[in-house]
Amino acid sequence: MKAKSAKDAHHGLPSGKLTPEERLEALRQLYLARYFDVRLIKEKKRGRLRGTLYSSHNQEAVLVGSLFGLRPYDWISPIHRDMPAFFLKDLRSGWTDPNRMGMSIEEVCAQVWGKVGSPGRARDNWSHIGSKRAHIIHSTSMLAGTIPVAAGAVLADRLNGGDAVVLTYNGEGSTAQGIFHEAINFAAIHKLPVITLVENNQWAYGTPYELGCPTKDVADRAKGYGIPGVVADGQDVFDVYDKVMVAVDYARAGKGPSIVECKTYRAYGHGDHDDDRAAKYRDPKEVARGRKRDPIAVAKARLISLGDLTKDEADKYRPEGKNASEVTDEDFPPEVVDYMKKGIEFALESPLPDPVEGGMWVFREDV
Amino acid sequence: MSAIPEQIELPKNYLSAIKEALDEEMARNEDMICLGEDIGILGGAFGVTEGLLAKYGKHRVYDMPIAEAAIVGVATGAALNGKTVMAEMQFIDFISCGFDQIVNMLATYHYRTAGDVAPGVVIRGPAGAYGGGALYHSQMNEAWFCNSPGLKVVCPSTPYDAKGLMKACLRDQNPVVFFEIKELYRKREIEQFLPEEDYIVPLGKAAVRREGTDLTLVSYGQNVWHCLTVAETLAEEGVSAEVIDLRTLVPLDEDAVFASLEKTNRVVVVNEAPMTCGFAGEVVARICDKAFPFLDAPPVRVTRMDTPVPWVKPLETYVLPSVEKILDASRRVLRY
Ligand SMILES: Cc1ncc(C[n+]2csc(CCOP(=O)(O)OP(=O)(O)O)c2C)c(N)n1
Numbered sequence: 029m030k031a032k033s034a035k036d037a038h039h040g041l042p043s044g045k046l047t048p049e050e051r052l053e054a055l056r057q058l059y060l061a062r063y064f065d066v067r068l069i070k071e072k073k074r075g076r077l078r079g080t081l082y083s084s085h086n087q088e089a090v091l092v093g094s095l096f097g098l099r100p101y102d103w104i105s106p107i108h109r110d111m112p113a114f115f116l117k118d119l120r121s122g123w124t125d126p127n128r129m130g131m132s133i134e135e136v137c138a139q140v141w142g143k144v145g146s147p148g149r150a151r152d153n154w155s156h157i158g159s160k161r162a163h164i165i166h167s168t169s170m171l172a173g174t175i176p177v178a179a180g181a182v183l184a185d186r187l188n189g190g191d192a193v194v195l196t197y198n199g200e201g202s203t204a205q206g207i208f209h210e211a212i213n214f215a216a217i218h219k220l221p222v223i224t225l226v227e228n229n230q231w232a233y234g235t236p237y238e239l240g241c242p243t244k245d246v247a248d249r250a251k252g253y254g255i256p257g258v259v260a261d262g263q264d265v266f267d268v269y270d271k272v273m274v275a276v277d278y279a280r281a282g283k284g285p286s287i288v289e290c291k292t293y294r295a296y297g298h299g300d301h302d303d304d305r306a307a308k309y310r311d312p313k314e315v316a317r318g319r320k321r322d323p324i325a326v327a328k329a330r331l332i333s334l335g336d337l338t339k340d341e342a343d344k345y346r347p348e349g350k351n352a353s354e355v356t357d358e359d360f361p362p363e364v365v366d367y368m369k370k371g372i373e374f375a376l377e378s379p380l381p382d383p384v385e386g387g388m389w390v391f392r393e394d395v
Numbered sequence: 396m397s398a399i400p401e402q403i404e405l406p407k408n409y410l411s412a413i414k415e416a417l418d419e420e421m422a423r424n425e426d427m428i429c430l431g432e433d434i435g436i437l438g439g440a441f442g443v444t445e446g447l448l449a450k451y452g453k454h455r456v457y458d459m460p461i462a463e464a465a466i467v468g469v470a471t472g473a474a475l476n477g478k479t480v481m482a483e484m485q486f487i488d489f490i491s492c493g494f495d496q497i498v499n500m501l502a503t504y505h506y507r508t509a510g511d512v513a514p515g516v517v518i519r520g521p522a523g524a525y526g527g528g529a530l531y532h533s534q535m536n537e538a539w540f541c542n543s544p545g546l547k548v549v550c551p552s553t554p555y556d557a558k559g560l561m562k563a564c565l566r567d568q569n570p571v572v573f574f575e576i577k578e579l580y581r582k583r584e585i586e587q588f589l590p591e592e593d594y595i596v597p598l599g600k601a602a603v604r605r606e607g608t609d610l611t612l613v614s615y616g617q618n619v620w621h622c623l624t625v626a627e628t629l630a631e632e633g634v635s636a637e638v639i640d641l642r643t644l645v646p647l648d649e650d651a652v653f654a655s656l657e658k659t660n661r662v663v664v665v666n667e668a669p670m671t672c673g674f675a676g677e678v679v680a681r682i683c684d685k686a687f688p689f690l691d692a693p694p695v696r697v698t699r700m701d702t703p704v705p706w707v708k709p710l711e712t713y714v715l716p717s718v719e720k721i722l723d724a725s726r727r728v729l730r731y
Contacts, residue, residue, distance in 0.1 A: 147508065147509070147511065148507050148508055148509050148511075149509040151506060151507045151508075151509060152507050156507070158508070159511075160475065160508070160511055160512055165472070165475075166504070166507065166508060166512070168499055168500060168503070168507075169499075170495055170499050170500065173468065173495060173496065173499065173500055174468075174500075175468070176464065176465045176467070176468020176469045176471070176472060176496065177468050177469075177471050177472035177475065177500060178472060179465075179468070179469050179472060180468060180469035180470060180471055180472020180473040180474070180475065180476070181472040181473065181475055181476045182472075182476075183469060183472070183473050184472070184473040184474075184475075184476035184477055184478045185476060187428070187454055187478070188476075188477070206464065207464045207465065207468065207495070207496070210460070210462035210464050210465035210468075211465050211468060211469075213460055213462065213465070214459070214460055214462065214465045214469060217460065385509075388509075388510075389505055389506050389508075389509050389510045390505070390506055390544050390545055391505065391545065391547070391569050392505055392510065392513035392568050392569050395513075395566065395567045395568045395569065
């Protein structure tokens with residue numbers, strides 16, 4: 029392997045400081061996010077799952093790149109299309125470390141299968157989870173509704189003398205909600221460490237970008253709050269990492285919130301129920317264009333150019349450019365497949381909740 | 396000349412009682428913070444939070460932007476991370492702007508996390524009509540919240556209760572919507588001497604404001620006082636009416652109502668909100684479900700008409716419950 033200086037290649041950006049091992053870990057996490065997604069699509073097709081799956085396919089670089097530089101105690105607030113974020117959080121501190129401050133794949137799978145092993149004991153579906161222990165704000169269906177909660181959590185952290193930041197995930201469509209404005213406005217006034225990550229995948233369900241957002245970029249909205257707004261290449265895990273790290277450092281230093289918009293593209297329909305209709309309301313040429321730069325392929329090219337990976341090594345696993353129906357387990361590293369398998373096994377073994385639990389926990393009783 | 400005492404113990408009005416509760420709880424609990432519009436520098440539109448900013452500083456008392464949803468959401472997040480939060484709605488009418496955050500985010504937190512997160516947030520604000528506040532400064536919208544599981548709903552009618560209930564709410568790690576009756580804030584006639592020592596009024600316990608044997612009048616907030624006037628008038632006619640002040644709507648002390656009915660066998664339930672799906676309907680339904688054998692007459696509701704609250708006095712009086720309307724209803728129930 030011909031190693032180039034990482035610094036040269038990255039012009040002193042945060043990713044330039046990553047070691048080759050860390051960069052390879054980023055690729056591995058991209059595989060993992062992709063495998064989670066395609067595996068659930070397959071499980072659903074086999075009739076083993078209920079509910080709607082909101083695929084993060086083609087958007088994985090946003091998840092991995094944004095989470096890669098966080099400290100374990102930082103908070104995140106993912107939404108429906110970010111399911112891998114729940115177990116990717118703090119994964120750098122070890123895939124098997126039981127004490128890491130992310131949720132485990134077991135907990136996440138138990139949630140997907142509606143079993144008691146999920147932190148919310150299967151009280152809500154799919155991505156509507158969170159964990160106080162893991163510092164993940166619990167999502168609800170109300171788009172953008174978690175941003176003020178995230179702001180409140182870091183406000184409390186600041187009052188306790190902490191320096192945690194919070195990264196909130198939002199689709200570009202959700203930025204039209206009034207609460208999006210209310211929350212960022214408040215965070216900006218108090219310079220709270222709230223990083224609003226916008227996953228601009230061009231479509232909000234059946235509505236294209238220009239019918240939801242009046243500005244050229246979502247990042248332009250930052251001007252209205254007097255905070256920075258930057259655009260990242262959402263297909264490039266290292267560009268996302270760089271831009272988010274700058275925002276994180278800025279926030280941690282007490283300078284306040286910012287918006288990081290990641291340009292990406294939704295691979296399938298809004299949810300799996302929408303795949304057929306999406307094939308009609310979206311121009312196939314646009315879809316092909318949007319999926320041309322698969323985040324896994326983009327990361328591989330970068331790693332090859334840095335000398336972290338040979339062409340042969342890069343070709344060993346090849347899920348990029350393929351749909352769920354076209355990949356097999358051989359397209360992924362075995363540790364990735366095993367990781368997910370453990371989660372599924374746990375979920376299948378975990379029991380359904382006792383029906384009486386449906387009436388429990390409306391109030392805290394011990395007060 | 397006689398010596399001037401350093402401090403004369405004076406009776407407290409309803410507003411000062413709440414102010415004292417907030418102040419004492421802020422002092423007692425370092426993790427308590429306050430959020431609301433104009434609550435710091437100004438001390439609140441009605442002066443409920445006067446002095447708190449000076450005493451506790453800007454990191455515990457926040458003048459918030461005019462954004463009710465953000466106030467509730469930030470309160471929820473801070474509570475998730477260990478704070479106890481008082482969130483003021485300048486007028487309870489504006490709570491609708493934060494409605495989603497209350498009913499979907501805050502109220503469901505404990506349930507959907509299977510008990511992991513109990514957000515200690517008290518949302519309080521001035522409520523109620525009778526002062527010519529018109530459509531958007533007169534509402535009693537308690538039923539919206541009683542219908543949203545996960546929220547406790549409280550409405551005091553006396554200074555003693557206002558302080559004791561507020562303290563109980565701030566120590567209860569559940570979200571509460573606390574309805575303050577703004578027409579009672581500075582009402583001289585209801586002022587009370589408050590105990591010097593710390594006390595709470597437990598949630599979920601009604602109070603018998605007047606004992607009686609012939610008729611039960613059930614209410615809360617402003618209309619408790621109307622019911623007491625009605626009871627006095629009836630007493631002159633030889634009728635003994637019992638007045639129950641619910642104080643807490645969720646959880647509801649239905650046993651107190653049933654116990655009273657067992658004596659009187661007749662009941663009028665009064666709420667200030669519109670009749671349709673109002674809280675009086677809930678009380679009547681529970682009586683019919685669980686205390687029907689005690690009844691000698693159909694229970695009757697007195698409520699606002701199903702209209703908004705109009706501005707000018709004659710119109711406002713026309714649509715709201717009043718002493719006359721409660722008296723009328725009582726006589727109907729007694730005659731049955
Ligand atoms: C307040 C609210 N309104 C409507 C919906 C229904 N809904 C769910 S997802 C969605 C589209 C979201 O688009 P976007 O924010 O761009 O995220 P994406 O799904 O593209 O990742 C809509 C309209 C909702 N969940 N919440």
